[in-house]
Structure formats: C-alpha cells, structure tokens
Amino acid sequence: EPEVTQTPSHQVTQMGQEVILRCVPISNHLYFYWYRQILGQKVEFLVSFYNNEISEKSEIFDDQFSVERPDGSNFTLKIRSTKLEDSAMYFCASSKRSSTSGGETQYFGPGTRLLVL
Amino acid sequence: AQSVTQLDSHVSVSEGTPVLLRCNYSSSYSPSLFWYVQHPNKGLQLLLKYTSAATLVKGINGFEAEFKKSETSFHLTKPSAHMSDAAEYFCVVPLQGGSQGNLIFGKGTKLSVKP
Numbered sequence: 558e559p560e561v562t563q564t565p566s567h568q569v570t571q572m573g574q575e576v577i578l579r580c581v582p583i584s585n586h587l588y589f590y591w592y593r594q595i596l597g598q599k600v601e602f603l604v605s606f607y608n609n610e611i612s613e614k615s616e617i618f619d620d621q622f623s624v625e626r627p628d629g630s631n632f633t634l635k636i637r638s639t640k641l642e643d644s645a646m647y648f649c650a651s652s653k654r655s656s657t658s659g660g661e662t663q664y665f666g667p668g669t670r671l672l673v674l
Numbered sequence: 675a676q677s678v679t680q681l682d683s684h685v686s687v688s689e690g691t692p693v694l695l696r697c698n699y700s701s702s703y704s705p706s707l708f709w710y711v712q713h714p715n716k717g718l719q720l721l722l723k724y725t726s727a728a729t730l731v732k733g734i735n736g737f738e739a740e741f742k743k744s745e746t747s748f749h750l751t752k753p754s755a756h757m758s759d760a761a762e763y764f765c766v767v768p769l770q771g772g773s774q775g776n777l778i779f780g781k782g783t784k785l786s787v788k789p
Binding site: 563592600602648664665667 | 715716717718719723764776778779780782
C-alpha cells in the first residue's frame with residue numbers, strides 16, 4: 558500500500574540555523590499538507606499546498622516558513638532561522654482530492670522530530 | 675468554530691476487555707469526523723471516518739465509532755482489546771470553510787493494554 562514518507566526521522570539543529578524537512582507524498586495525490594505537534598500539545602495545521610502554490614496557512618506559518626515542491630515527488634518544509642519553540646514533531650500529509658467537503662482522507666507520514674538547541 | 679475534546683488523556687485496559695475512547699465535538703453543523711491512530715515511531719493512520727452516511731462507522735482492526743448528534747459525541751469502541759492496540763488515538767474534525775480542509779485534532783488519548 559502506498560505511504561507518505563518523511564526524511565529525516567530526527568533532526569537536531571542549532572538555533573538560527575536553517576532546516577529543510579522532506580516529504581514524499583503518495584504518487585497520485587495532488588494536495589499536500591504540513592502539521593506539527595509540540596511535545597504534549599495538539600497536532601496543529603501549518604499549511605496546505607496545491608498546484609504549486611499555498612492554498613491555506615495558519616497563523617503559525619509565518620515568514621520563517623516556506624514550502625516547495627521542487628520536483629515531481631518531493632514536498633519540503635523549510636524553516637529559515639530556527640527558534641527553540643520550533644522544536645516539535647512535523648507531519649506531512651497528502652490527499653487525492655480537495656478536503657473542502659471535509660470527507661477526503663489525508664494520509665500522514667511518520668513525522669520528523671526536530672530539536673532546536 | 676469547530677473543535678473536538680478528547681475526555682481522557684490516558685486509558686488503560688486489560689487484554690480482552692472492551693475499549694472506549696471518548697470524543698465530543700463542537701460544530702454548528704453536522705461535520706465529518708475521523709479517528710486516527712499513531713503507533714510508536716509510526717505515522718498517523720486513519721482508523722475510520724464519518725461523513726454523514728451511516729451513524730455507526732466500522733474501521734480497521736475491529737474498531738467502530740457511533741456518531742450521536744444529540745450528544746455531540748463520536749466515541750471509539752472495540753469489544754476486545756489486543757496488545758497491538760496500544761497506541762495514541764486522535765479524534766479529528768475538518769475546519770469548516772477551510773479551502774483545503776485543514777484538520778483540527780483533539781489532544782489525543784494514549785491507550786495502554788495490560789496482559
């Protein structure tokens with residue numbers, strides 16, 4: 558069964574450094590998402606992406622964040638200058654169709670655990 | 675605004691006994707609802723989803739959930755727990771009006787299964 562994959566599984570970085578988290582969505586999916594979960598808190602939506610542009614983003618997704626689909630398979634989340642509070646588990650997800658109606662399933666990757674020191 | 679509340683942060687059951695994980699939702703309309711499960715070091719896996727067809731929804735691994743509008747609940751149940759059910763479970767509702775359906779997660783319920 559096709560899966561969403563994410564690399565790396567763990568990343569440790571120094572405050573102020575740039576990090577790029579990588580995701581390979583399911584191959585015939587067209588909609589892509591990033592979520593994050595700070596330890597002990599809820600999973601929170603960051604951004605959705607379709608047709609090579611951001612469809613929607615949350616308040617968390619400020620100018621330090623960017624997303625890109627550099628080729629036909631990868632979907633990346635870049636944090637330009639990491640802060641301590643960016644430490645979290647980051648999940649990538651994809652769906653075949655738009656979730657506008659609310660019923661479309663999003664398929665999640667295993668996550669990347671980011672630790673900012 | 676939509677939200678989901680998972681009433682228990684941790685549930686512990688013995689193997690072979692029933693499982694009940696509680697979720698209440700808040701929405702001005704009848705929403706879609708999902709349960710996802712996360713096993714250690716694994717991604718979030720869809721267990722089941724409700725999309726206004728049948729109110730009793732059957733999912734994978736013997737889990738089911740019943741949508742009760744009068745109680746604004748969508749509790750997850752399983753008649754007999756297995757050791758492999760130990761994981762964290764999330765009740766999820768899509769954001770109404772979100773153009774790409776961003777998901778709102780509950781805080782999660784960690785299920786422990788004792789032998």
